[in-house]
Amino acid sequence: MNFEFSDEQNLLRDQARGYLTDNCPPAVVRRVLEGDELYAEDLWKGIAEMGWTATVIPEEYGGLGLSYLELVVIAEELGRACAPVPFGSSVYLATEAILAAGSDAQKEEWLPKLAAGEAIGAFAYSEGGGQASAASLSTTVSGGKISGSKAVVADAEISQLMIVAAKADSGDGCSLYLVPVGDGVSCNHVNTLDPATNHADVTFDGAAAELLGAEGQGWGLLEKLLDRAAVLYAWEQLGGAESCLEMAKEYAMGRYAFGRPIASYQAIKHKLADMYVKNTLARSNAYYGAWALNTDSDDLALAAATARVGSTQAYYYASKENIQTHGGMGYTWEFDCQFYYRRSKVLAVAIGSESVWQDKLITASDQVAA
Amino acid sequence: MDFEDTAEETAFREEARAWLEANAPTEDELAGMDGMARAKFWQKRKADAGWACIRWPEEYGGRGATAIEQVILGQEESKVDTPDTGVFGIGQGMAAPTLMAYANDEDLKRFIPRLASGEDIWCQLFSEPAGGSDLAALRTKAERDGDDWIINGQKIWTSGAHYSDWGILVVRTDPNVPKHKGLTYFFLDMKSPGIEIKPIKQISGDANFNEVYFTDVRVPDSQRLGEIGQGWQVSLTTLMNERASIGGGGSGARFKTVKQLAETVELNGRPAIEDAGVRAKLADWYVQEAGLKHTISRTLSALSRGATPGPENSIGKLVGAKKSQDMASFAIDLLQQQGIVRDREQDEAFEALFQDTYMSVPGFRIAGGTDEIMANIIAERVLGLPQEPRMDKGIPFTEVPTGSGA
Helix, strand or coil: CECCCCHHHHHHHHHHHHHHHHHCCHHHHHHHHHCCCCCCHHHHHHHHHCCHHHCCCCHHHCCCCCCHHHHHHHHHHHHHHCCCCCHHHHHHHHHHHHHHHCCHHHHHHHHHHHHHCCCCEEEECCCCCCCCCHHHCCCEEECCEEEEEEEEEECHHHCCEEEEEEECCCCCCEEEEEEECCCCEEEEECCCCCCCCCEEEEEEEEEECEEECCCCCHHHHHHHHHHHHHHHHHHHHHHHHHHHHHHHHHHHHHCEECCEEHHHCHHHHHHHHHHHHHHHHHHHHHHHHHHHHHHCCCCHHHHHHHHHHHHHHHHHHHHHHHHHHHHHHHHCCCCCHHHHHHHHHHHHHECECHHHHHHHHHHHHHHCCC | CECCCCHHHHHHHHHHHHHHHHHCCCHHHHCCCCHHHHHHHHHHHHHHCCCCCCCCCHHHCCCCCCHHHHHHHHHHHHCCCCCCCHHHHHHHHHHHHHHHHHCCHHHHHHHHHHHHHCCCCEEEECCECCECCCHHHCCCEEEEECCEEEEEEEEEEEECHHHCCEEEEEEECCCCCEHHHCEEEEEEECCCCCEEEEEECCCCCCCCEEEEEEEEEEEEHHHEECCCCCHHHHHHHHHHHHHHHHCCCCCCCCHHHHHHHHHHCEECCEEHHHCHHHHHHHHHHHHHHHHHHHHHHHHHHHHHCCCCCCHHHHHHHHHHHHHHHHHHHHHHHHHHHHHHCCCCCCCCCCCCHHHHHHHHHHHHCCCCCCHHHHHHHHHHHHCCCCCCCCCCCCCEHHHCCCCCCC
């Protein structure tokens, strides 16, 4: 039994944590949250130079050719730092889409740029409130031109290419398209719960769109991509949840009430123990998700949904109870607890909410002999 | 990252499997024996061949095996139909490690091989009516009389007292010092005059535990483990091993069985499994169940490379017992009025699993450390949070406040 990260992967974790401690302290998150920047461009360039955006891209396309076990280590550290960069959209989704379904020409054109962080990718499928489905799509492609609109697309405004789900006449009623951001693509910034992240409504008005993958089989491909991304998001969410536990613990040890640290009251101790339990279960499920992703296991759909639900719940609990542990100060703009409370919800709905993944989990469990 | 054995582990697994397959008792061999006799028969056969208590040193009947080899042997034995040897758990898992740490050579030679072979069964006499979670509040007293000690008082929640040959016992030898300093640890013959054992009937209807009354019971001083007044430290050795052996947690209702039920009963005119609320609850329990399973894999990985497992192991009982209770409760709800029927013969599909679980889990949530104590352990030993201030520190035991329950 060797259900652990290797020494090299643990070393990578230390390096990533050190880099983000130096280059993504809370002041950087706050700068983007409070200012006009759409994302921390300096940090993005830095992590691209570190090779993080190139992690799983094969060497022939300018990548490092490492495994998903390295990528999840980085994802956790980015979550821990609440990093205001488009890593999820570009690496977990757009890069994965091209790796999974891109033609040789598409790979040659985009993967080196994505690897170098010169291009940022966005992933657009939802068109409004409620759960997206192939049947409800109104975005269409005709003669290589895309028309329609997508709602609240993460990192659309800062992207150079988008992967877009649009209506197909045949198959499952959906195809995926690669849309370079240019003429016929317009973004309208939207204000969200987390101004340290970037979101926009996107309108396509006859922009050039290339088919990505087989025509009419886009929804099946999209579901597979979401399963893969779910594991990676789960690690980022876990990192955030761990940060919340550490913050809450540190504050509770130093804060005194009625003559003693609030960390000595069972009401607080049991709250933090609950955080630890949820985080530990989420971590173990995230391990299994990472293993399933890395080995392309038949268990991937179930493992991904399990990791995703566990991490979503752990991050929500830790981020809200971190504020609670801090008392009134936790609710102030001045304190950093808000970063995690905001981010936990943005990540929770990024690729389908908790209830969507709970449903997928049960569906996936039908296919796996338990 | 993988789930594979190392080469050494593969070799050990094959050796263990081969021996188990060749030596598992047949029904003919076990004919006419009750559960206890079957357990003793199988344990003796394992011990004679060096397959009992394999982590113990060879001189005590073990083979100096590693922790991961012990796990592998357990995994392989679970695949073969063999008698349940759970009655030896307390003796082998808790008494033996304490004896090995504190007993003299002569006693070790006398007792440890008989523990390994299942010839002797041991019980643990710790909890008292006035001392459960707060074990050191115990009051059973021992007074010196020449080379003996005279024991008077009462123990409670003693598993297997009625069939045990020996017991490990912690008692108060000095009530005039602070409570943790006045305790002393002994082992004693359960057939000693003055011991009276009464089974406790539980809400499940079973009687797994006993009250044990001591009236002028004589124990020789030679059966003391550790120094006079050192009983608390000796107890901690035992309790550390209790958590290690109970750590798995959570039997009874599981995801697979409750999902199976949800596929067969209806809710709002269609199979309950199609209901979003049912799916969400089941998914949450799956997350917990899978999380515990993969946590165990992480623990085994640490054992496999010879490291001590991390504190993540302490969550098993805390999560498992509550989950099992909630799942049983939910399964009964799914059955509606039919769910309250508790009759193994009438319930062909599940043999009253949900009802039995519902009635047994309240005990799991208390035994071996209540949910609240487990949460304190996580908070204090894993997260390093401070203890609550206490009213019983630095004052003689006789001056510690007590309530009406004492």
